Structure formats: structure tokens, C-alpha cells
Amino acid sequence: MTRIRGYKYRAYPDKKQREFFSKNFGCCRFVYNHYLAMRKAKWEEWHDTMSYSETAKDLANNLKKEHEWLKDADSTALQQSLRHLDNAYQNFFKKRSGYPKFKKKRSVQSYRTMNNKGSIRIEGDGIRLPKAGKVKIVNTIKFEGRILSATVSKTSSGRYYISLQVEEEYELLPNKGGEIGLDAGLTALYTDSANHKIENPRTLSKHEKRLRRLQRELSRKKKDSKNREKARKRLAREHEKAADIRNDFQHKMTYRLARDNQVVCIEDLNVKEMMGNHRFARSIADASWSEFFRKLEYKMGDRGGILIKVPRTYPSSQRCSCCGRQNRKVRDLSIRSWICPECGTQHDRDVNSAVNILAKGLEMLAS
Numbered sequence: 006m007t008r009i010r011g012y013k014y015r016a017y018p019d020k021k022q023r024e025f026f027s028k029n030f031g032c033c034r035f036v037y038n039h040y041l042a043m044r045k046a047k048w049e050e051w052h053d054t055m056s057y058s059e060t061a062k063d064l065a066n067n068l069k070k071e072h073e074w075l076k077d078a079d080s081t082a083l084q085q086s087l088r089h090l091d092n093a094y095q096n097f098f099k100k101r102s103g104y105p106k107f108k109k110k111r112s113v114q115s116y117r118t119m120n121n122k123g124s125i126r127i128e129g130d131g132i133r134l135p136k137a138g139k140v141k142i143v144n145t146i147k148f149e150g151r152i153l154s155a156t157v158s159k160t161s162s163g164r165y166y167i168s169l170q171v172e173e174e175y176e177l178l179p180n181k182g183g184e185i186g187l188d189a190g191l192t193a194l195y196t197d198s199a200n201h202k203i204e205n206p207r208t209l210s211k212h213e214k215r216l217r218r219l220q221r222e223l224s225r226k227k228k229d230s231k232n233r234e235k236a237r238k239r240l241a242r243e244h245e246k247a248a249d250i251r252n253d254f255q256h257k258m259t260y261r262l263a264r265d266n267q268v269v270c271i272e273d274l275n276v277k278e279m280m281g282n283h284r285f286a287r288s289i290a291d292a293s294w295s296e297f298f299r300k301l302e303y304k305m306g307d308r309g310g311i312l313i314k315v316p317r318t319y320p321s322s323q324r325c326s327c328c329g330r331q332n333r334k335v336r337d338l339s340i341r342s343w344i345c346p347e348c349g350t351q352h353d354r355d356v357n358s359a360v361n362i363l364a365k366g367l368e369m370l371a372s
């Protein structure tokens with residue numbers, strides 16, 4: 006069997022490569038914004054849209070001739086930014102996201118380039134990229150397969166990464182055949198139906214405290230001052246440290262879940278909807294449930310396991326998992342434990358919910 010998998014590496018480009026990357030980020034952003042403006046104008050004036058191939062043709066025939074410096078960029082990467090733009094439009098047309106926005110220099114900078122007959126390849130301790138040459142990597146590269154594309158990114162604290170998309174052969178790994186339900190947590194990462202609460206690592210909350218402090222410091226600095234720039238970098242570095250810890254932890258937990266279970270049932274949280282409710286926004290972002298789900302999904306897939314999403318409308322927290330009685334009083338989120346008025350069972354809110362999610366998921370699987 007084959008699958009497509011992403012591999013991400015911290016990269017250490019030399020001075021010349023950093024200059025090239027910075028130029029290439031700029032060219033891709035320029036092309037993206039240029040055609041976004043063009044598509045926008047065309048829509049406003051004629052109620053007409055432009056396809057990817059029309060923009061690509063215009064790029065080759067017009068824009069590159071008007072702006073000589075675009076020839077120094079990785080041309081595949083420029084085409085890819087037109088693909089990104091087109092995807093943004095498709096998502097907008099299908100009402101999956103809002104109207105495409107202009108790219109700003111301040112956010113994460115990145116570009117994607119496609120492998121064209123070995124233009125992207127592994128060489129010793131590095132990755133060779135079109136026009137950039139061999140870029141140094143520290144981690145060992147341990148996949149075997151065909152590289153489809155590479156995405157180069159620079160974070161706001163100045164770290165570089167290269168993500169490779171690789172098509173590889175694989176064999177199904179075994180799992181231990183368990184069945185479990187998970188209730189996504191606001192304080193804990195999740196609670197499972199076997200009565201375990203998985204808390205986020207303590208070190209994470211330490212970093213989060215520091216993040217809040219750095220955020221306050223930044224807001225006190227004068228605009229466009231050197232100190233503000235320094236504070237911004239400190240904050241960005243702290244964000245990345247917290248993300249690293251969260252990432253490692255999620256890998257560990259999803260590995261265990263996939264290794265031990267044939268079936269994992271989770272609630273299909275509509276993250277967007279919950280983010281709208283400000284009280285939860287921070288905790289939801291912290292638990293970063295969707296990223297957790299993504300990791301779990303591919304690890305379950307590697308072992309032939311099944312991940313079931315139980316619809317949100319199912320009242321998992323209000324139902325007594327012993328007798329099935331629905332207790333509306335439990336809707337209040339501050340109630341952490343309750344006794345069923347029907348059968349007298351004492352419930353921990355989250356464990357009860359996880360047991361219900363498992364039962365509902367198994368029911369869905371059977372039908």
C-alpha cells in the first residue's frame with residue numbers, strides 16, 4: 006500500500022540561502038497579492054472569475070516580463086502560490102472560508118515547490134532545493150519514498166523549516182484491539198471512557214504564564230521601536246517553545262491510543278463554533294484538539310484502526326451512561342459531577358461523557 010505523509014525538518018540555511026529564501030517569500034507573496042487584486046477587480050467589475058490556468062498564463066506572458074526580478078525566484082513556487090490562491094477561492098465559493106485575504110510580510114513566511122525529476126532530493130545531511138542548493142538539516146532523515154513537494158517556512162522568531170511531502174510504501178502495524186471513547190477537555194487534554202484524565206504537561210502551563218507576561222510587555226512597548234521588535238521576537242520564541250512541548254505530548258498520546266485500540270470514538274467538535282464563544286476560545290486553542298485529531302487519524306490509519314466522530318448534537322454529557330436517562334440540569338458546564346436521579350449512579354461529568362461517546366460510536370459503527 007502507499008500513502009502520502011509529511012516530514013518536517015528544522016533547517017539551517019547559510020547566509021546566501023537565507024537571502025534567497027527571503028527574496029523567494031517576497032516574490033511568492035507579490036504574485037499572490039497581485040492576482041488576488043486582479044481577480045477581485047474582475048469580480049467587482051464583471052462578476053467574472055479567473056481560473057488557475059488563466060493566472061498562470063498571465064504570470065508567464067505578462068507579469069514576469071514587467072518585473073525582471075521575478076526571474077530570480079523559483080518559478081515552480083510562483084505557480085504554487087497561484088494554486089494556493091485558487092484553493093482559497095474554491096474554499097470561499099464552497100463557503101468553507103471567508104474571502105481570500107492579502108498576505109502580509111509579518112506572518113509566517115513560506116513557499117511550496119514541487120519535485121520535478123529530482124529537483125528536490127536528499128543529499129547527505131541536507132535537502133537539495135531548486136535554486137537554493139543543498140540546505141543543511143540536523144535531524145536524521147529516515148523515510149524511504151518519493152518526494153512530491155517541499156515547503157520552506159520561516160517562523161516569526163526566525164527559525165527555518167522544510168516540510169517534505171512523501172509518497173511511501175507501508176505495511177499495516179498491529180494494534181491491541183481495544184475500544185475507547187474520548188471526551189475533549191477544557192482543562193485536561195481529554196478524559197477517556199476507562200476513567201483516565203490526560204492532563205497537558207505542567208511545563209506547558211509554565212510557558213503559558215510566561216506567554217501572558219511577554220504579551221503584556223509587548224503591548225507596553227512603543228510602536229516601531231527597537232525594544233518592541235525585541236519583545237516581539239521573545240514572544241514568538243516562547244510561542245514556539247510551547248508549541249514544541251504540545252506537539253511532543255500529542256505525538257506520545259496519539260501513539261499510545263493508536264497502539265492500544267482498534268476503535269477510538271471522539272466527539273466531532275466544531276472548533277470554529279466554540280472559538281466564537283470567547284470564554285472557551287483560549288482553552289480550546291490550548292488543547293488544540295484539531296491538531297490532536299489529525300495526528301490520531303493518521304496513526305490509527307497506520308494500524309488499520311477506526312476513528313469515529315460522534316455528532317456534536319448527541320447529548321453525551323447529559324445522558325446517564327448506566328440507565329440512559331437524560332438529565333438537563335447537567336447542561337451547566339460548572340457541574341463537574343452528579344448523581345443520576347433515576348438510578349442513583351454517581352458520575353464524573355467527563356468520564357460519563359466519554360462512556361456515552363464510546364457507546365454512540367460503536368452503535369454508529371454497527372449500523
Ligand SMILES: [Zn+2]
Pocket residue numbers: 325326327328329330345346347348349350
Ligand atoms: Zn442513571
